[in-house]
Amino acid sequence: MRRGTNLPWVGDYNQAVVLDGIRRSPGTSRTELARSTGLTLQTVSNIVRRLLERELVREDVRRSAAPRTAGKPRAALSVRPGTAVAAGVQFDRDHVVAVLLDLTGDVLDVARAERDGVGPAASVRVAASLVGTLVAAGVERGTVEPGAVRGVGVAVPGPLDFRGPVRSSAINLPGWRGVAVAELLQDHLHLPVLVENDATACAVGELWRSPPGPRSFLHVYVGAGIGGGIVLRDEVLRGESGNAGEIGHVVVDRTGPECTCGSRGCLEACAAPAAVVRSYVGLVGAPAAHRAGLALTESSVLPDHDLLDGLAAAGDAAATAVLRRADEDLADVLIGVVNVVDVGEVVLGGPGLRRGGPRVRAVVHRRLKAAMSHELHGVEVRLSDSGEHAGALGAAGGVLHEALSSSWSTARTPLRATVISPVAPVH
């Protein structure tokens, strides 16, 4: 049964819309907001008054470039820095990254630590310590107001089990299956924790840093595995179990290698960095791979993968072949996803693309141009510019997004939810 909409919720929603509009268009005016949101000027003015009272927004009359009209100066609205901040943490196979994100969209600080193969409990301790250090430093520097931290977003490789306390089902992080990440981190930080699939978090981060939209895109994250996050008209597509966008286990070759998920020939098993390195070794043998400079240890997957890009550029036929195959596999899957979900933009990111990004982009671009969907809507392909902390940034963005969408009547209390809901509420 669809749910109806009672008035208090509508008020929350409109407030979130207005605050988001101010955040994404700094210097905007009440009149512009009314035009862009479709709300009446009176509604916008009432909401802005509340946001000013709560010191989330400020107005700056002098900054206005418009001439005085009817004796009333145009007030430029922007969000106040430092009043609402979120921490974001991303766990990947090799490292932990933490960021502090301001409501204005600025990344205030970044910290990083190697994981060195430690298990989830120790990794969470490391993450908690990174976050604690970032917050303390921010308060000391005056960029963060005490009590402004709304919560911590955590990005972990998917899939995630949202049916109880959010648990990792990550098949790429040994020892993480069944770990209730949010609860562990909350024990250390005493802040609300939102857990998000890393690829979805990247998509949220991309959305968070977008100019006024609406935007629809698929964000591909190549890390230890290959994941995807989907945004449709500024809303994250979550799906029924909260794991939408899981492109890593789309079958690209039924007769291909076994996948850690139990299936065969999944994209991840064929085209993730570890699979590509494995294919190379399969072609040339381990001694030749060593001679070519590959370390072939468990923690050298990404550097080894980067090295293959250089070898291919230098004319190494085996490196060229394995990368081309992986690129085409990824392109096959992306054509399918673009057709099925019908988005006009693909964003490629993650540490697995830090060197080969432009090459992969070119292949995906060429293949998508030949695909059926192209006739009805062009598909842009671009590389993410969020860098290696994209997931942490997105997880923090998710916390602020959730906070914006919640009732700000309790603005100084923490988020209501301690875990992200698997499905976005039906509006």
Next chain:
Amino acid sequence: MRRGTNLPWVGDYNQAVVLDGIRRSPGTSRTELARSTGLTLQTVSNIVRRLLERELVREDVRRSAAPRTAGKPRAALSVRPGTAVAAGVQFDRDHVVAVLLDLTGDVLDVARAERDGVGPAASVRVAASLVGTLVAAGVERGTVEPGAVRGVGVAVPGPLDFRGPVRSSAINLPGWRGVAVAELLQDHLHLPVLVENDATACAVGELWRSPPGPRSFLHVYVGAGIGGGIVLRDEVLRGESGNAGEIGHVVVDRTGPECTCGSRGCLEACAAPAAVVRSYVGLVGAPAAHRAGLALTESSVLPDHDLLDGLAAAGDAAATAVLRRADEDLADVLIGVVNVVDVGEVVLGGPGLRRGGPRVRAVVHRRLKAAMSHELHGVEVRLSDSGEHAGALGAAGGVLHEALSSSWSTARTPLRATVISPVAPVH
């Protein structure tokens, strides 16, 4: 920029939610509606009063099974038959089907005509005549009130170009590219026309006939081609260009046969009925295929395809091989879609499955059980029970759905939109 929500729109939305709740739970009460929709009893009562005044809903005190409480009898609410009706038309390669659908969900009448290879203009004339006959017969029989027809929904093979007057880009209906179907039909019928991709229409039809949800599923339609329609929590996923769910052009075999879309190895090129028949002929040769009973004409594709199912059951190795290959191709694609869109149900339908449905269902079920997503959420696979007029039914359902979602203050005037909007409004 996200749009805000002004009050009149909220009223419309709530009214649609209540009317839909009554439609999907005949005999429900105001109290039950308040509980299921989350609206206050007062809001529900106000809306029900308006619906009663407009004669869209009736209440029946005698039918209630509940005892009298506080002296007030419980009123059982249901929609009034005949007051809001829509026609639905589906064009496929061989035939045109038209239905008349009541707001109660009953199919009042069905009519069908062979297309015999005529072009779009002649086909539209046939469709208009079918619809006219159905409406006249309904009025004469007294099942349709004069003026109750809200519009005509049209289901055509996708993709569709929604960028102007909706145009077919169907690559499976020769001569239909660029045809503005809605405008053609409107010239004949002088009723609002909504055009819908046939696979999406089937999904709408499935949703329309569902008990109170919310439901999330992928509806696969195997006709001349292979299409898909996606419903997430009772909302149709349309995507940016209005063509979401286009599973027929997901690549299953890069080295496979050329597809009419210009790509290679698309699902449709490998596993649609025509492709399967072609593969069989490729294996055994045309003379042997003729001897086995295949007619091998342009209009015999579906009967020939049905015949292969019988041949396989009787032990024909070539028929078994080509069907198995096609089933596995479809399963590959469905695993991908279930992973990426994250739905817990797959519904299989369309004339291409009228004989082989149970076989295909078994293969898809087995493959999905082994796929990654299964650990996080089971995936049910079932055959549609809408029959061959599923698309027409869904197209008509779409018209009524649109009518429910529009302002009923103009309840006796036609729909505002003459063409379906490519993207659902942001709530």
